[in-house]
Amino acid sequence: MKDKKQKFPSELRLDPVSQDWVLIATGRARRPETFQKDARVSVEDSASACPFEKLDEQEKPTAIFLNGKQVGQGSAWSTIAIPNKYPAFSPIASPHTSIIGPYQTMEGVGFHEVIITKDHTRDIPEFSLSETKELIDVYQERYLSLMKKEFVDYISIFKNKGKAAGATIAHPHSQLIATPVIAADIQRSLRGSKQYFVTYNTCVHCSMLEWDLKEKKRIVFENDAFVVLCPFASRVAFEVRVYPKAHLSYFEQIIERQKEQFSEVLLVAMKKLSRALNNPDYNYFIHTAPVDEGKHMYYHWHLEIFPKTSTWAGFEISTGIEISTIEPEQAAAFLRKQ
Ligand SMILES: [Zn+2]
Ligand SMILES: [Zn+2]
Structure with a gap:
């Protein structure tokens, strides 16, 4: 148990044959039993249980936009960027790398943010032009800010919509992941x-x-x-x-x-x-x-x-x-x- 606590949340592993990097969840790994077919995560789609309906001070937003303009902390928002609560990559001063026999690993250093638009159900097809532009503004603002950080080699901005696409929260959102490696x-x-x-x-x-x-x-x-x-x-x-x-x-x-x-x-x-x-x-x-x-x-x-x-x-x-x-x-x- 003690050992588990000290683990970094994630670890990059290099496939020695394909030279593809994969990311393994280490610190917060799921128990093996939870991979059974019936136990798979379902999409949370009711507004009352939605984690994005009541963001508080704890979330520490990294960018807040209201009606097309960037605004300060504590303000009302129409699009907001926050650190992902369960990050695939996390900031660290200097990532530990190691070689184990034919294998190579590196701690999953980087950034993982969620970009959320206000309305629980309205998504891009229903957005106005200015709402869509605000989303792009936030993408660019977060990109420009994170590209300056150490160990960031690539920044991926993406959006998953719906269970079949891997989204676990129904509320419209995008994600940004800054990684220390360039994927294959x-x-x-x-x-x-x-x-x-x-x-x-x-x-x-x-x-x-x-x-x-x-x-x-x-x-x-x-x-x-x-x-x-x-x-x-x-x-x-x-x-x-x-x-x-x-x-x-x-x-x-x-x-x-x-x-x-x-x-x-x-x-x-x-x-x-x-x-x-x-x-x-x-x-x-x-x-x-x-x-x-x-x-x-x-x-x-x-x-x-x-x-x-x-x-x-x-x-x-x-x-x-x-x-x-x-x-x-x-x-x-x-x-x-x-
Ligand atoms: Zn919601
Ligand atoms: Zn060209």
């Missing part, structure tokens, strides 16, 4: 972008956008600065991506006007998906260049939306080849009509 998926994406850049002296994302905008088949919606599309190699049915049209590697560098345009396309994309798939569960996340002081100008930030239209089965898990059950061109045509 991101590394692959960076490597592919760099290789193309070295070979063709241009950004692969810009090349795809130029082609798709000309061909129009996979375009769902666009405004001056952003485009919503179903990617050529969609990984799931109705996968949607949002790209800035101009080459921009770093999400956190978007300026006011771009944020307005981004909010507009995000809102349109979420409305269309909601109508097309009858309010589906989904995950969305921002893919952006890391904050490890490397130069990643060949990268092109974007947002990916994965509606929960299927679950991974044996073939997907064993090969990583995902099966999308509709052509992206058909999905885009359907979404354009919504």
Whole structure:
């Protein structure tokens, strides 16, 4: 018991074969019996039992916004960022790393915040443009603040909606996790972008956008600065991506006007998906260049939306080849009509 108390909440472990990092909950690990099928966590969806209805002083908000403006501690709020009560990564002065035989570990140093919008039931498809923009403002504010911290190499901003997408609280919220390592998926994406850049002296994302905008088949919606599309190699049915049209590697560098345009396309994309798939569960996340002081100008930030239209089965898990059950061109045509 004593030993358990001293444990850091989480530990990164490196798979020596795939070179993928995984995160193991150590300090607050669940008892093995709680993994039985019937004991799995259910989504808390009633407002009376919602932990986000009565945030108090204890929560120590990291950013408070009210009607489009950042305000001070203790103020009323319309969007708020707080540290996650059960963080996957936690701040620490200097993380302990170790090598055990063929294995390598590192304490899960980093930051884990929850970004909450006020209303218990209204979510992005029902938001106004200014409410959506406020959410993006908070994303950017927290990103800019946490990227300065030590040991932060990558910042992931994501949103899970619904039980099928892994959300355990129904109240609309997003999360931000700042990690000391760059995940394998991101590394692959960076490597592919760099290789193309070295070979063709241009950004692969810009090349795809130029082609798709000309061909129009996979375009769902666009405004001056952003485009919503179903990617050529969609990984799931109705996968949607949002790209800035101009080459921009770093999400956190978007300026006011771009944020307005981004909010507009995000809102349109979420409305269309909601109508097309009858309010589906989904995950969305921002893919952006890391904050490890490397130069990643060949990268092109974007947002990916994965509606929960299927679950991974044996073939997907064993090969990583995902099966999308509709052509992206058909999905885009359907979404354009919504
Ligand atoms: Zn709530
Ligand atoms: Zn580009």
